[in-house]
Each structure stands twice: as C-alpha cells, then as structure tokens.
Amino acid sequence: MKHIKVTDEWLYKYMPIAENALIREIEGRIDTRWKFSSKFERKMKRLIRIEAHSWIMKMQSIFKK
Amino acid sequence: MMIDTEESKRKFVILYEKYRYLMIRVAYDILGDRFLAEDAVHESFVKLTQNMNKIGDVNAQETKRFVITITKNSALDIYRKRSIQIKREVYLDELRDNEIPITYIETELDNRILDILKNLPDIYRDVFLLKYSSKLDNKEIAELLGVSEGNIRQRILRGKELIREAIKKVEDIEDEAY
Numbered sequence: 001m002k003h004i005k006v007t008d009e010w011l012y013k014y015m016p017i018a019e020n021a022l023i024r025e026i027e028g029r030i031d032t033r034w035k036f037s038s039k040f041e042r043k044m045k046r047l048i049r050i051e052a053h054s055w056i057m058k059m060q061s062i063f064k065k
Numbered sequence: 066m067m068i069d070t071e072e073s074k075r076k077f078v079i080l081y082e083k084y085r086y087l088m089i090r091v092a093y094d095i096l097g098d099r100f101l102a103e104d105a106v107h108e109s110f111v112k113l114t115q116n117m118n119k120i121g122d123v124n125a126q127e128t129k130r131f132v133i134t135i136t137k138n139s140a141l142d143i144y145r146k147r148s149i150q151i152k153r154e155v156y157l158d159e160l161r162d163n164e165i166p167i168t169y170i171e172t173e174l175d176n177r178i179l180d181i182l183k184n185l186p187d188i189y190r191d192v193f194l195l196k197y198s199s200k201l202d203n204k205e206i207a208e209l210l211g212v213s214e215g216n217i218r219q220r221i222l223r224g225k226e227l228i229r230e231a232i233k234k235v236e237d238i239e240d241e242a243y
Binding site for chain 2: 016039044
C-alpha cells in the first residue's frame with residue numbers, strides 16, 4: 001500500500017465511495033413490507049394536504065392582487 | 066414552508082413514495098422503536114418541505130444522501146430529547162446476523178481504508194459525508210446539524226487526525242509484513 005496523505009482532495013475523492021457503500025448497506029436492509037401505523041399515515045396525509053393547501057392559498061393571493 | 070409550486074408539491078409526493086421505506090430503516094436503526102422511528106420519518110418530511118430548494122432530481126444519489134442525512138438527524142434529535150433506553154445490543158446482534166458483505170468493486174481504494182472512512186465515529190462521519198460527499202460548506206453543515214461553524218471546523222480537524230492515525234496503523238502492519 002502506498003503511503004496515503006489525507007488531504008481535502010483525497011477526501012473529496014473517497015468519501016463519496018464510502019457513502020455509497022454505506023447507502024448500499026442500508027438499502028440491503030430495507031423492508032418494503034414495513035406496515036406504517038395508521039397514525040403515521042394520517043399525519044403524512046395531513047402534511048401533504050397542508051402543503052398543497054398552502055400552495056393553493058399562495059396562488060390565490062397572487063391572483064387576487 | 067417551501068412547497069410553493071406545483072412542481073415542488075409533485076416532487077414532495079414522489080419523495081414520500083420513493084424514500085419512506087429507506088427513511089424508516091435509517092430511523093429504526095438509530096431508535097430501535099417503531100413508533101419513534103415513524104415520528105422521526107414524519108419530522109424528516111416536515112424538514113424536507115423546508116428544504117425543497119436543495120433537492121434537484123428526486124432520483125439522484127445526492128437526493129438519497131440528503132434524505133438519509135435529514136432522517137438521521139431527526140432520529141438523533143428524538144433520541145437525545147427523550148433519553149430513551151434502547152435495547153441497542155439486542156438490535157445490533159440482529160444486525161450482525163443479517164449483515165450483508167459489501168464489495169467495493171468500483172474503487173481501487175483498499176477496502177481496509179474504505180472501512181476506516183465508513184466506520185468513523187458518527188459525529189465526525191456525518192460532517193465528512195456532508196462536506197466531502199454532499200459538498201456542502203461548513204456554514205451549511207452547521208445549519209443542518211444545528212451546531213456552530215467552529216464546532217464543524219473542530220470535527221473536521223479531529224476527524225482527519227483519526228483517519229490519519231487509523232491509516233498509519235494499517236500501513237505499519239503492512240510494512241511489518243514485508
């Protein structure tokens with residue numbers, strides 16, 4: 001093994017490789033059969049509805065001007 | 066909230082459909098509790114609505130990294146706030162049983178060195194991933210992690226020292242072998 005100098009340049013080159021490996025590890029353990037609770041589903045639906053509503057409200061206020 | 070266009074609304078829904086299982090995995094790894102993990106995922110989606118401007122292509126690797134970072138932080142926040150007693154040892158045993166061997170076919174970098182980068186303590190690794198992989202600057206990292214820029218600079222310095230020390234050990238062992 002060559003003697004490695006830990007520089008910013010070296011880290012910019014190799015940290016993405018380390019991160020991809022970490023992500024692959026996590027993805028290998030994803031459980032797509034995970035059953036989200038009804039409470040979570042309700043909260044997410046509400047969040048999406050609120051976000052959609054805030055967008056509609058913003059557009060309406062723009063058109064009123 | 067930053068969902069202010071039809072495009073970002075559509076993007077948000079795709080994010081939800083695409084990444085919720087990945088996010089629950091990340092959160093559950095940290096919290097070891099189904100309901101707390103769901104809270105972390107919900108909290109992460111709230112944060113994502115505030116950061117939609119930072120998300121380009123939903124399918125890009127950068128987006129995946131960003132989603133993981135946000136989720137990890139949300140889970141760690143919950144972990145810290147609640148000071149919960151997690152049966153981490155039991156869970157880690159389960160993890161080891163299911164561990165998948167990784168090959169780094171796309172790199173000439175020695176796997177031992179890659180393991181050093183992968184296994185840095187979390188407080189350093191997260192900063193290194195955000196800086197050197199996601200290419201955020203220190204100010205952005207500080208905002209995302211809720212710490213000062215000075216703290217980020219310190220973690221980078223200390224993290225580099227840790228990497229150097231670990232690499233030196235590997236190199237010394239190799240030198241002795243020859």
